[in-house]
Amino acid sequence: MSDTLTNDSTAKIILDSTEIELPVIEGSENEKGIDVSRLRSQTGYITVDEGFVNTGSTSSAITYLDGEKGILRYRGYPIEDLAQRCDFVEVCYLLIHGELPTEQELDGFRASIRRHTMLHEDMRDFYKGFPRDAHPMAILSSVVGALSTFYQDSLNPSDPEQVEISIHRLLAKLPTIAAYSYKKSSGQPLVYPDNDLKYCENFLRMMFAVPSEPYHIDPDFVTALNMLLIVHADHEQNCSTSTVRMVGSANANLFASISAGICALWGPLHGGANEACVNMLNKIIADDGNVEKYVAMAKDKTNNFRLMGFGHRVYKNFDPRATIIKGMCDRLLEKMQIDDPLFDVAKRLEEVALNDDYFVSRKLYPNVDFYSGVIYRAIGIPVQMFTVLFAIGRLPGWIAHWAEMHQSPSKKICRPRQIYTGECVREFVPLENRS
Numbered sequence: 001m002s003d004t005l006t007n008d009s010t011a012k013i014i015l016d017s018t019e020i021e022l023p024v025i026e027g028s029e030n031e032k033g034i035d036v037s038r039l040r041s042q043t044g045y046i047t048v049d050e051g052f053v054n055t056g057s058t059s060s061a062i063t064y065l066d067g068e069k070g071i072l073r074y075r076g077y078p079i080e081d082l083a084q085r086c087d088f089v090e091v092c093y094l095l096i097h098g099e100l101p102t103e104q105e106l107d108g109f110r111a112s113i114r115r116h117t118m119l120h121e122d123m124r125d126f127y128k129g130f131p132r133d134a135h136p137m138a139i140l141s142s143v144v145g146a147l148s149t150f151y152q153d154s155l156n157p158s159d160p161e162q163v164e165i166s167i168h169r170l171l172a173k174l175p176t177i178a179a180y181s182y183k184k185s186s187g188q189p190l191v192y193p194d195n196d197l198k199y200c201e202n203f204l205r206m207m208f209a210v211p212s213e214p215y216h217i218d219p220d221f222v223t224a225l226n227m228l229l230i231v232h233a234d235h236e237q238n239c240s241t242s243t244v245r246m247v248g249s250a251n252a253n254l255f256a257s258i259s260a261g262i263c264a265l266w267g268p269l270h271g272g273a274n275e276a277c278v279n280m281l282n283k284i285i286a287d288d289g290n291v292e293k294y295v296a297m298a299k300d301k302t303n304n305f306r307l308m309g310f311g312h313r314v315y316k317n318f319d320p321r322a323t324i325i326k327g328m329c330d331r332l333l334e335k336m337q338i339d340d341p342l343f344d345v346a347k348r349l350e351e352v353a354l355n356d357d358y359f360v361s362r363k364l365y366p367n368v369d370f371y372s373g374v375i376y377r378a379i380g381i382p383v384q385m386f387t388v389l390f391a392i393g394r395l396p397g398w399i400a401h402w403a404e405m406h407q408s409p410s411k412k413i414c415r416p417r418q419i420y421t422g423e424c425v426r427e428f429v430p431l432e433n434r435s
């Protein structure tokens with residue numbers, strides 16, 4: 001847990017006519033929380049909050065977001081500034097180290113990451129064993145987990161040098177692991193990384209180059225990719241980051257913790273929504289662009305259908321990431337002179353939904369996943385790879401949270417409690433007496 005400001009005020013709670021005082025803690029942006037960590041030892045009661053809707057699992061100094069005002073800042077810097085003025089590796093450094101790097105620090109960081117982009121040759125052989133149609137998120141989590149079998153000398157979470165080399169290896173190798181999973185699905189040869197190239201250039205080349213012809217790296221794609229990775233880079237205690245912290249809290253190594261985070265991100269209610277969103281938009285196009293029909297389906301409580309890319313647990317006004325991405329969609333498609341029916345349907349869907357009382361009253365707005373697919377498509381990234389791109393973007397955030405937790409003097413294994421609702425004690429019935 002990072003530093004919290006102590007607040008002189010306390011919260012009072014009366015249980016079984018006994019009054020208990022609970023400390024109130026306050027963050028640097030005046031967010032307040034009631035510290036219930038000693039409630040059970042004092043009273044025998046626990047708090048219950050299914051889905052952690054109202055529960056802070058930790059305090060953290062990495063990312064601040066205000067869902068009502070649509071604010072997102074990494075280490076105090078607004079996402080709009082970072083997306084416009086940094087490249088992704090600079091943002092990785094900021095998230096992990098807490099400060100923007102000097103030129104010298106950035107050069108050293110980049111150089112170290114470049115040195116580690118290749119995969120062990122034996123690891124390349126894994127790809128032969130996966131089915132051709134394997135989902136790339138499944139490959140990603142498996143291969144990241146398998147890194148712990150190749151680097152057994154650097155798995156100790158308490159050794160800063162081992163942690164640093166593992167961080168650099170992960171940042172360097174994830175794009176290679178990701179690009180290989182795509183090459184596997186397309187049947188093309190795996191392309192080795194080129195360490196003369198920068199992070200996004202290298203990834204695009206590994207994705208799209210083939211040995212038989214030259215590959216031109218489009219600078220507009222590089223700009224768009226850098227921006228997308230930056231806006232995905234952290235989002236405080238979301239489902240996958242909480243998973244990384246949860247697994248890491250048991251002192252599992254960094255590779256194992258990140259592999260678990262990738263699995264959590266895959267879910268369609270989380271990072272998998274970008275793939276689900278494009279599939280939904282394609283379905284609407286195939287259905288004569290009948291946007292109204294899908295809005296009606298999403299409102300129908302007898303139907304499980306939801307508008308993918310809409311709604312967010314925290315943002316109840318607008319998602320600042322969606323605004324940045326939509327702006328990039330406009331610029332990129334215009335520059336490339338692409339008329340993408342998907343973008344048109346997305347914009348119409350947004351307009352219809354935002355003027356509908358169902359969505360307005362529930363504060364449902366487009367989230368980060370609503371427009372990102374349009375850019376991925378323009379770059380040529382296949383739909384199944386969308387969540388993989390999200391994972392590459394989110395990696396520095398996961399790492400920063402994992403490291404922050406390990407550096408905290410108050411670190412504990414994460415172990416929630418429950419209210420048991422099953423049978424009370426019963427007498428055992430031997431098999432022959434059961435009816």
Ligand code: ACO
Binds near residue numbers: 368
């Ligand atoms: N379409 C239609 N109705 C919706 C949608 C949606 N996309 N999202 C929420 N609602 C409705 C719910 O049915 C519910 O209505 P009710 O009050 O009448 O019961 C109300 O809005 C509140 O929804 P909850 O599910 O309680 O909100 P929660 O905060 O738990 O869920 C979530 C947030 C999971 C993101 C949800 O909005 C959703 O399923 N969205 C679609 C999937 C998606 O885009 N996920 C990506 C999120 S961003 C990310 O993880 C990177």
